[in-house]
Amino acid sequence: MITKLKVRNFKKLENIEFDLTKNVVLAGPNNSGKTTILQALTLLDIGLKKISEQQRKNSNRKKRTGIPINKQDLLAIPVSSSKLIWHQQFVRDRNVEKQQTKNVLIEIEAEGISSSGESWNASLEFDYANSESFYVRPLRINQDGKTRKDIHPKAFDLQIAFLQPMSGISTNEDKLTQGSIDVRIGEGKTADVIRNICYHLLYPEDNSIDSETSWQKLVNIISKKFGVLLQKPEFIPETGTIEMYYKEDDHVYDLSSSGRGFQQTLLLLAYLLTYPKRTILLDEPDAHLEVIRQREVYNLINDIARELNSQIIIASHSEVVLNEAANQDTIVAIYDNNCYPLNDNQTLSQFRKLLTEIGWEKYLLAREYGHILFFEGSTDYKILIEFARLLQHPVLMYLEKANVEYTSDNVPSGASKIFHGLRDSLGGRLKGYALFDRLEKTHDDRILNIKTLEKREIENYFYLPEVLKRWAKSFGESNLFVNYENSMVDCIQENTIPAMLKNMDDKRWSEMKVSDEYIPMILDCFYKKVGYGNILNKGRYYEFVKYMNPEEVNDEIIHVLDEIHEKIFKPYYE
Numbered sequence: 167m168i169t170k171l172k173v174r175n176f177k178k179l180e181n182i183e184f185d186l187t188k189n190v191v192l193a194g195p196n197n198s199g200k201t202t203i204l205q206a207l208t209l210l211d212i213g214l215k216k217i218s219e220q221q222r223k224n225s226n227r228k229k230r231t232g233i234p235i236n237k238q239d240l241l242a243i244p245v246s247s248s249k250l251i252w253h254q255q256f257v258r259d260r261n262v263e264k265q266q267t268k269n270v271l272i273e274i275e276a277e278g279i280s281s282s283g284e285s286w287n288a289s290l291e292f293d294y295a296n297s298e299s300f301y302v303r304p305l306r307i308n309q310d311g312k313t314r315k316d317i318h319p320k321a322f323d324l325q326i327a328f329l330q331p332m333s334g335i336s337t338n339e340d341k342l343t344q345g346s347i348d349v350r351i352g353e354g355k356t357a358d359v360i361r362n363i364c365y366h367l368l369y370p371e372d373n374s375i376d377s378e379t380s381w382q383k384l385v386n387i388i389s390k391k392f393g394v395l396l397q398k399p400e401f402i403p404e405t406g407t408i409e410m411y412y413k414e415d416d417h418v419y420d421l422s423s424s425g426r427g428f429q430q431t432l433l434l435l436a437y438l439l440t441y442p443k444r445t446i447l448l449d450e451p452d453a454h455l456e457v458i459r460q461r462e463v464y465n466l467i468n469d470i471a472r473e474l475n476s477q478i479i480i481a482s483h484s485e486v487v488l489n490e491a492a493n494q495d496t497i498v499a500i501y502d503n504n505c506y507p508l509n510d511n512q513t514l515s516q517f518r519k520l521l522t523e524i525g526w527e528k529y530l531l532a533r534e535y536g537h538i539l540f541f542e543g544s545t546d547y548k549i550l551i552e553f554a555r556l557l558q559h560p561v562l563m564y565l566e567k568a569n570v571e572y573t574s575d576n577v578p579s580g581a582s583k584i585f586h587g588l589r590d591s592l593g594g595r596l597k598g599y600a601l602f603d604r605l606e607k608t609h610d611d612r613i614l615n616i617k618t619l620e621k622r623e624i625e626n627y628f629y630l631p632e633v634l635k636r637w638a639k640s641f642g643e644s645n646l647f648v649n650y651e652n653s654m655v656d657c658i659q660e661n662t663i664p665a666m667l668k669n670m671d672d673k674r675w676s677e678m679k680v681s682d683e684y685i686p687m688i689l690d691c692f693y694k695k696v697g698y699g700n701i702l703n704k705g706r707y708y709e710f711v712k713y714m715n716p717e718e719v720n721d722e723i724i725h726v727l728d729e730i731h732e733k734i735f736k737p738y739y740e
Contacts, residue, residue, distance in 0.1 A: 167477045168324070168445055170277040173206045175253040175270055184498050184505040189468055189478045191491040194500030194530055200481035203500070204328060204447040207479070208242040208352075209251070210274045211326035213290040213302040218322045232293055232301025241352030242328040247297040257294035269293050273305055280320040281443050281475060288321035325444040329437055330354040331453040332430045335422050341401055341408050344371060360433050361408040361421065365399040367440040380439040387435060388412075391462060392428050426454040431463050438467060442474035452484040460486040468495070485527040499530055524584050528571065532588040532596055535569035537734050540581040540600035543572050545681075545705055546624050550601070552711035553627075553723050561731035576602050578609035578616050585614045597734050601726060615733055617726055621676040628710050629718040630680065631658050631667065634688060636713040641696070648696045657691035681707060 172183045178199040192200040216233045237248045249255045252272060260267045272292040279285055289305035304314040329351060339361040342350070347359045347366070368381045385396045397418070399410040410421045421429070434451055451467065452460040464480075464487050471478045480487070491497050499506040532538050541547045547570055554562040573581050581600045589596040598614040603623040609616055621627060638654035659667070662684075666672045678684060681704055693700040702709075 168207070168276050168278045168479075170275075171203075171207070172273070172275040173203070174273040175256070176206050176209070176272045176274070177202045177251055177253060179203070179206065180253050182505045184507055185496075186477075186479070187496045189471060189491075189495040190480065191487060191495055191497050192479065192481045192500055193483060193488050193497055198500045198534075200483075200500050201449055203505075204449055204479065204481055205243045206274055207326055207445070207447055208328050209240070209272075209292070210276055210288070210290060211324065212239055213274070213292065214288060214317070214322055214324060216302055217290075217304070217317065232303045234295070234299050235292070235302055236299050237297075241349060242330075242354065244353075248300050249294060249297060251292075252294060275305065276321070276324075278321070278324065280323055282320075284320050286318035286320035286324075287315075288317045288324075289315040290317075325441075326447065327351060327437070327441065327444050328447040328449070329434070329451075330356055330449050331451070332360075332426060332433055333357050334426070335360060335424075335429050337422050338405075339408050340406055341365070356433055357429075360429065360436070361399050361410045363433070363436045363440055364396075364410060365401065365408050367436055368398060370440070384432075384435055384439055387466065388428075388432060391431065391459070394424075394428075396432075427456065427459055430454045431459070431466075434463065434467055435470065438470045438474065438476060442476055445477040445479065446471070448478060448480045450482055450484075451480060452482055452487055457486055460484050461490055464490050483527065483530075485525050488527065489525065499533070524587050528584065529588060529591060531569050533592055536595065537569055537597040537599075538585060538588065539568050539570050539730070539734070540573055540585070540598070541570060542576055542602065543574065545707060546601065547572075548708035549624050549711060550723075550726070552708045553719060554727050556711055556714060557716055557719060557724065557727070559724075559727045559731070561727050561735060564735040565727075565730065573600075576605065578602055578605070578611070578618075581616075582609070582611050582614055589613070597737075599730050599734050615729065617729065620722055622679050623681060624723075625681040625685065625707055626676055626678075627720045627723050628680070628707075629670075629714050630675070630684070631662070631670075632718075633710050633713045634658060634685075634692075637710055638692060640713070650696060653695040654688075654692050657688050657695065661687050661691060 167188065168186050170183075170185050173179045174181045179202055182203075192203055194200050212235060216235055216239075220233050237245055240248075240251070243251060245251055249257055252270065257270050258267055259270050273290070274292075275287070275289040277285070277287045290302055291305045293301040293303070295301055304317055307313045307315055327348075333354075333356070335357045339358065342359065342362045344366065347362050350356075350359050364384075367384065368377055370377050381398070388394060388396050393414065395413040397411040397413060399408050401408055411418050412421060412424065413419075424432075430451070430453060434448070438446065448467075451463065455463060467478060470476075480491075482488070488497060496507065528538075539547075541550075551562070551565055553559075554565055571581070571584065578600060581598075585596070585598045585600075589598070600614055600616045601624075602616065602618045604621060605618045608618070619627075635651055635654050635658070639651045641650040663674070666674055685707065686700075686704075689700050689702055
């Protein structure tokens with residue numbers, strides 16, 4: 167089991183260090199470095215194996231001599247050039263004043279505990295040679311390059327497997343040796359070996375596991391979770407392949423007929439049961455699983471790992487997985503190419519419950535963006551973006567990429583609770599803005615900027631009759647059968663109180679809920695007249711904004727855009 171990891175100059179990771187426990191979840195947004203950490207661990211594994219292999223061949227080999235690694239050995243880190251695994255591809259450091267050049271090294275240090283309870287450490291450095299290869303050797307202590315850290319013998323017992331998500335099961339699967347299975351897993355071809363893993367679980371090459379008990383355990387779990395009965399995998403000598411079936415409702419199906427979530431779960435559980443006492447790296451094991459199964463599978467693999475003395479290190483951005491891990495495992499947030507352990511009792515005890523209630527994903531997004539905007543729903547957000555686009559407002563470039571949370575109601579207290587929970591967790595480093603429809607009762611919050619509209623809802627800020635006429639005209643030229651603009655004019659006159667048409671300042675334009683009480687009625691009438699079915703639902707009402715003229719936009723909307731720009735984005739980005 168690995169208990170501590172340090173990585174320097176590897177891909178996205180310039181310098182990171184964090185402690186690990188039995189099971190770890192690496193959490194963070196896409197492209198934050200989660201998978202990179204898993205790849206760094208596979209590089210550690212490759213380096214240890216290369217050194218161990220060389221020591222067996224030649225025990226007198228000098229420790230300072232590098233052992234070559236070809237980029238083809240990097241099965242889990244496919245690159246076209248070995249330089250690509252260096253941070254910013256920076257492999258040489260030139261001192262102009264001294265006219266000297268030195269190599270930039272990738273350094274990976276790990277500490278751990280063996281299955282017998284003995285502590286071990288391993289410190290490796292990787293030295294660039296050319297686009298095809300590089301060298302590995304024990305990490306140097308001094309600049310002379312001769313004194314190096316010893317690698318504890320127990321470190322060579324470490325067994326790491328990188329299990330990537332299923333990509334679609336193959337129709338036929340040749341029977342493979344253990345080495346061939348490991349190679350394909352390293353290449354990410356998990357779909358090519360799922361039958362082989364099940365076969366090796368039932369018919370192991372050695373006596374390292376109780377095969378019948380382990381197989382029955384797998385069968386029982388799959389039956390309980392998916393309602394199907396796994397059939398034993400069978401080797402077919404005539405074709406050299408392994409066949410495997412399952413029974414559902416008294417019908418027998420080939421394994422390739424099963425769903426992706428079923429296959430993903432089977433792969434994870436079968437691998438864990440087949441190869442105990444390993445450190446297993448799982449990249450998004452929740453892939454292809456619906457929310458309920460994400461929780462079930464996460465707890466299952468954790469329980470089995472504990473039984474088999476295996477260590478699980480997971481990269482995930484599933485909120486379900488993060489919330490489950492919060493109560494039992496270590497969570498390490500990956501943000502800005504740095505690591506932030508979230509299970510440290512001194513930093514987490516005060517807000518763990520709150521973060522679990524509002525979701526770890528919201529916490530990580532708030533930490534990444536530094537702000538959060540609240541809207542009742544996506545329609546309000548899209549309408550505001552279209553207003554910004556119409557006005558060519560400088561906030562547009564930020565608003566389109568903002569961290570947004572939908573409240574699903576017009577109640578500011580919910581937004582305040584989420585905002586202040588996140589802000590407290592981030593040491594006060596969070597800006598927020600909330601836009602709500604008109605409220606009968608004001609909500610005082612001096613830190614979260616809460617704006618309530620004067621009109622009933624944001625759709626009331628469309629310049630309605632004129633906008634609807636322009637929208638109808640955009641359907642194209644009139645013909646013998648239909649005049650689009652006139653059809654809309656007729657619908658407006660038929661369904662609008664005359665006094666309101668004469669006076670656009672009539673209070674009823676502000677008071678009624680136009681998204682429910684006016685626009686649908688007008689659209690239904692229009693589509694009937696022109697002979698189309700009404701396909702424009704509320705989620706697309708933002709499209710009307712483009713038919714407004716900039717001078718028609720209400721000052722209140724402009725004020726909202728100005729506030730968001732000045733209070734949220736300008737201090738942070740400008």
